[in-house]
Amino acid sequence: VGDSAAIDREVDSVCPYCGVGCQLTYQIRDEKIVAVQGREGPSNLGRLCVKGRFGFDYPNHPSRLTRPLIRREGVPKRMDPDFDPANPLTHFREADWDEALDFAARGLAHLRAGYGAEALAGFGSAKCSNEEAWLFQKLIRIGFGTNNVDHCTRLCHASSVAALIECIGTGAVTASFMQATQADVIILTGCNPAVNHPVAATFFKQAAKRGTKILILDPRGQALNAYAHKVLRFEPGTDVALFNAMLNVIVTEELYNQSYIQEHTEGFDALKQHVMEMTPEAMSPLCGIAPDDIREVARLYARADKAMIFWGMGISQHTHGTDNARCLISLALACGQTGRPGTGLHPLRGQNNVQGASDAGLIPMVMPDYQPVSDAQVKAAFEELWSTPLSGKPGLTVVEIMHAIEAGQIKGMYILGENPAMSDPDLAHARAALATLEHLVVQDLFVTETAQFADVILPASAWAEKDGTVTNTNRQVQMGRAAVPLPGEAKPDWWIIQALANRMGLNWHYQHPSDVFAEMKQGMASLDHISWERLQAEQSVTYPCPADDQPGLDVVYSDAFPTGNGKARFSPTRPLPPDEPVDSEYPVVLTTGRQLEHWHTGSMTRRARVLDQLEPEAVASLAPAELARYGLQPGDPVTIKTRRGEITLTARIDPQMPEGMVFVPFCYVEAAANILTNPALDPYGKIPEFKYAACRLSPASDV
Numbered sequence: 001v002g003d004s005a006a007i008d009r010e011v012d013s014v015c016p017y018c019g020v021g022c023q024l025t026y027q028i029r030d031e032k033i034v035a036v037q038g039r040e041g042p043s044n045l046g047r048l049c050v051k052g053r054f055g056f057d058y059p060n061h062p063s064r065l066t067r068p069l070i071r072r073e074g075v076p077k078r079m080d081p082d083f084d085p086a087n088p089l090t091h092f093r094e095a096d097w098d099e100a101l102d103f104a105a106r107g108l109a110h111l112r113a114g115y116g117a118e119a120l121a122g123f124g125s126a127k128c129s130n131e132e133a134w135l136f137q138k139l140i141r142i143g144f145g146t147n148n149v150d151h152c153t154r155l156c157h158a159s160s161v162a163a164l165i166e167c168i169g170t171g172a173v174t175a176s177f178m179q180a181t182q183a184d185v186i187i188l189t190g191c192n193p194a195v196n197h198p199v200a201a202t203f204f205k206q207a208a209k210r211g212t213k214i215l216i217l218d219p220r221g222q223a224l225n226a227y228a229h230k231v232l233r234f235e236p237g238t239d240v241a242l243f244n245a246m247l248n249v250i251v252t253e254e255l256y257n258q259s260y261i262q263e264h265t266e267g268f269d270a271l272k273q274h275v276m277e278m279t280p281e282a283m284s285p286l287c288g289i290a291p292d293d294i295r296e297v298a299r300l301y302a303r304a305d306k307a308m309i310f311w312g313m314g315i316s317q318h319t320h321g322t323d324n325a326r327c328l329i330s331l332a333l334a335c336g337q338t339g340r341p342g343t344g345l346h347p348l349r350g351q352n353n354v355q356g357a358s359d360a361g362l363i364p365m366v367m368p369d370y371q372p373v374s375d376a377q378v379k380a381a382f383e384e385l386w387s388t389p390l391s392g393k394p395g396l397t398v399v400e401i402m403h404a405i406e407a408g409q410i411k412g413m414y415i416l417g418e419n420p421a422m423s424d425p426d427l428a429h430a431r432a433a434l435a436t437l438e439h440l441v442v443q444d445l446f447v448t449e450t451a452q453f454a455d456v457i458l459p460a461s462a463w464a465e466k467d468g469t470v471t472n473t474n475r476q477v478q479m480g481r482a483a484v485p486l487p488g489e490a491k492p493d494w495w496i497i498q499a500l501a502n503r504m505g506l507n508w509h510y511q512h513p514s515d516v517f518a519e520m521k522q523g524m525a526s527l528d529h530i531s532w533e534r535l536q537a538e539q540s541v542t543y544p545c546p547a548d549d550q551p552g553l554d555v556v557y558s559d560a561f562p563t564g565n566g567k568a569r570f571s572p573t574r575p576l577p578p579d580e581p582v583d584s585e586y587p588v589v590l591t592t593g594r595q596l597e598h599w600h601t602g603s604m605t606r607r608a609r610v611l612d613q614l615e616p617e618a619v620a621s622l623a624p625a626e627l628a629r630y631g632l633q634p635g636d637p638v639t640i641k642t643r644r645g646e647i648t649l650t651a652r653i654d655p656q657m658p659e660g661m662v663f664v665p666f667c668y669v670e671a672a673a674n675i676l677t678n679p680a681l682d683p684y685g686k687i688p689e690f691k692y693a694a695c696r697l698s699p700a701s702d703v
């Protein structure tokens, strides 16, 4: 591989994994991808991480679905430990497309007729294209007749989006991560870019080498600590205390930017008053950081000419996740650190198209471009665009939908590319809820854990098998292209959504994703001056884009914020404890997340040969002292128990872990981390507290 003589052709596309959105070239031989090379995309400059470079062969896995499946009569809906996804015919029978689509649509329509539209819901996917996200939410809103449509943003950055919309009027980043190389100071908090956004991490390393001071605020250590000017490892779940103490320093030492505040913000006086009592001395016992260290990072950030804040799910996945993000926004607004090159706010988005899927309306309370479903003008505009009446009632979010299933309110679902039987908190409840659905349609590449509960499974397309656009964390809309043929009878996702829609009484005639993109432009001002043809020619255009001949704005809101009056708003917060603090019975903090080699629930990367060989088994990362406390050696089995369940997996020594904490990746079905996690939600973003649950550990032999 890599020998160009051994390659039949090359196709340019975009990486299917994280929100960095690296451009790549698939190298193809005998209609199979045999290698991947990085391209000169704006967010990767030719670079790729291990997932992008080696995680390309999952579509050829022996368990790939190539025909529609219908559940066999009498097979119970449950996760059967003996079920083999490579041999699904023990539980399902094959069907042709007509039968499978008729069955899928008839079941949903029957429930709609019997129980009403609100008895149905849909989960779309951030792994699909913008066009597929648009079609999916359109089908749920006008075909099902409900706004019960959501996707994995609810599990990653919903709280960040809620805070950003509240404070600055938009849910997207104000500047790309490439701007870090122009900043004097950057704060990285609640993120681990070397693992989760590896190519973005290379920009941070470059920035550090050029003299940018990197400040890392995180309970866990990480590889980028080697590049940091200062690291504050605060107590888990005390983010708001630390950030408010920093704001207190900025206020009491008058380090704020008065002219920026006057011109661009409102509510600063209230914030000033609010943080007065939250001195570094008062907050230090909570967050575990010495007052002088708090002062030092606050001064460094506030005095910098240009500074940026990057954050990840360590910020967002808390019951106070929205408050965490509000604090970060307040820091930037108080110091005037937005709207100029080298400044900005940047929640590092997770999946390859979570930005685009959110923009395209896979969110229950907003239409495309974050326009409230309950706004009469918005509703009227989309009713005119789609020539059909719409519900103005905000829909339910991911975890709320699972609760509504348990309560018997949601009876039927259409799940595209999502895997709630692995990704939802408190899996025992989530899986039990899925088992009670009267009709579940799953569209995916494999019989995922969720598909094991399905009545009908529709074989879908891998990213490299279809055309479509994606939007990365930088707001860069990019073109993905079909590189290899679909296997067997599998179909592009947009085709399947349309076929289902037409069987539910709609009359759609899209011939190609470019037709869908053209319709999206009518409902999404964010796509102004971005056309399918431009993306084909230029590969990437950033939104907002002011003209057809401009590349789009890397840095936004120099003059005004999109808030109505143009001003951003401060939103004061108070420290709150985690929903489930550690105690004598459950004394260890459980935190969950991803590994470098694996992605989301592992449905793709655990079927990618190289990636699964690199990280083949579930591990629990523990500090050396924590291992010693339980008499464990690296490699020993360890059992982790919470109030919701227990799992046993392999102990791994990790000097970057603080004592009193264990990290578990959530991609391993054989030791599913979300059996343990707490479903308590942030009240604003409705995101579960994946980053903090009380647990206890024991050597597995003791259990």
Ligand code: SF4
Pocket: 015, 016, 017, 018, 019, 020, 021, 022, 044, 047, 048, 049, 050, 051, 052, 053, 197, 198, 199, 200
């Ligand atoms: Fe793909 Fe993200 Fe890795 Fe880039 S950094 S190659 S987008 S997984």
